[in-house]
Amino acid sequence: MATLTQNIENRVRKLPKPSNAAQGLQPLFEAVSNSIYAIEDLRAADLAKGKISIRVKSLSDPDKVEIVVADTGIGLDARRYEAFCEIDTDFKRAKGGKGVGRLFWLDAFNSILVESVYNGPWGPLRRVFSFVLQHDEQVKPSSENEAAPGASTGTTITFRGLRTKEYADTFPKRTDTFLRYFSAHFISDFLIGSGPTITVDLDGDVTTYPNAVADLVVGTPLETGSFELKEFGALSIIGFTCKSEASTGLDGRHQLHLLANGRTVETRKVDGLLGVTDLTRGAERDLVFHGCVSGEYLDLRVNEGRTAFNLTEKTLGEISRNCMEQVRTKLLPAQVEAYVEARKENYQAFVSRYPTFGFDDDEIQLQRVPFHATTAEDFAAGLVKYQIRREEDRQRTLQALIDTLDLQDIPENFDKAVSDAARGIQTSEQLALAQHVVRRKLALELMEKLIKRLRAREDKEDDHFLEKTLHSFICPMNIRGDDPTEVKSRAHELWIVDERLAFTRAFSSDKRLDAIIANGGSSERPDLLVWNLAYGLGVTETDSVDTSKPLRSMMIVEFKRPGRREYKAAEDQIEAQIVKYLGQLRGGELESFDRTRIRVAEDCIFHCYVVADIVGDLEQQLSNWETTANGEGRIRPLKNQYRGSIEVIQWQDLVNDAWDRNRATLRAAGLSRSRPTPVQAPTNRDQADQVFDPAYLA
16 A cells, blocks of 8 residues: 655645745744744643743845744654654644644745754753755754753754845845834734733844733733524624734734634734724723634634635625624723714814715614725715615616606506605705805805904014905905916905805906007906996807997906905095096996907996995995995996996995805705894804704704
């Protein structure tokens, strides 16, 4: 009868090659694990008294690196030596051993020397052998069963030089990288702190485990006990709250370690699944979570080298999600509940600012977004697909109703279907309108702060900068709105001045008159010049209107710095400044960016506005003008050859009027509850403004 034999060289050649530092260290991990098992075999009841020493020299040089692993374990006695010489032995099967770990030594290192002291029948004995990669006689003894009087049991393995390019490229060359991966691999042993003492000496830099990790643990371990997961059987989790240094070098703060037979096979970042960023334990703050998951399902599905699970990423993800649900509900319930409440408040604030996302109940929406979602971007990214689906469903419903009208027989419940569709449209439009109103609210708040800041500065050196900022906020400076080639943004907030200007492109802001008027014009720069191409329906292109007819209505707006008190120069006379503009515009032609010319009628009506604070010299200058209806502004009709009027509007009145229009829009759309109207025009938006509340949506 023939017996199958092993081709060790071919077997080693076919082993999976390392592609990262964790896999590059796997041969060393195998040696350290063997040392832990040897100590367990000798002193299972007093494991903490065992010692393992790892000494590394020339870490950065793959050719010269030397690693010595020494333990105080049971040693390679006859039975264990026989198991060492048998490939695929089941000697350590009960501990998850595959019997192939030492083949990774042959694949990784040029030279391997093993020295072991064990107890013989009449005292300590020593054996020394080389372990080499060749077709036969891989174990070459140089001393066997040699008496070693007075020697303590244990095994020392010396590895020299990395044999292949794959290991040379992936084996860590920095102390911090080495320690990071070493700590992560044995994290469960180190966190529990009940294993042997392991000293790692990296070219003189010494780290002692488990103290290096166990000292970072805050409080006692947290245990779920055994729990059943469908398809995955019984699992258990031991959790640890640790100082943040425990996650140094790892991806993320909170970690879930998936174990097989007590050893970490894969560490997964679970920040998003836990949600809570910083944990607390007693008086300790800024803590992180490390959980160790074990179970027979994982033990039976680890690969030969115990470097990965034979499971798909989808399956590993499902296990992680289910395990973190156990962590949230059993190990950290109070902190997670506080996080959930804060997350809900963040979501409600988000919907208040972006109402179009409030298309369903809060709880339903929060279930649709990832558990770690807490910011506006997180919520928007998670909900946008549902928003799109909702709109597409509505479109299909409406199209189905339209198609039904073409049928000979109309269904009896057709009126209900139409009513339901109408309500859906109304809700959608309410949300869109609410978004519009909330954006305007923020714009008005910003404008008020700019005005207050300018008034407070009282002619300080940076006034010109803030004044330009205010002008640019209402309308960008030095651009023409009808020029689509304009590099600067043409977006504006002209609705603050006049609601009809919300979508206009027919304007010139801070442009010289000689750049606007076809023939002639001076270097004077009206702050804002608007013509009537865009009133009402928002027409933006000159080819959309009849440019053969002359303009019979124009608007000119001048902005004066809020709080300005001095108007002593001749050019500071409001009426004279406006009339100077009118003299160049009336009867002339405006030339658009595409050379299209638009005549300005001789009898064009000019609506001229000056936005200013009526204080100081300006109050005296306007003393003989008529007051406006609210008693705060001033107005004067244009005389002689000019038609129209000049109205001076106070900055606060301009803002208050915009606030009133914004609130009126909210109430008309049914988006806010009514409150008593303030006795005087509000100056504090917190007192008078109706902030959108999604709970009030129909």
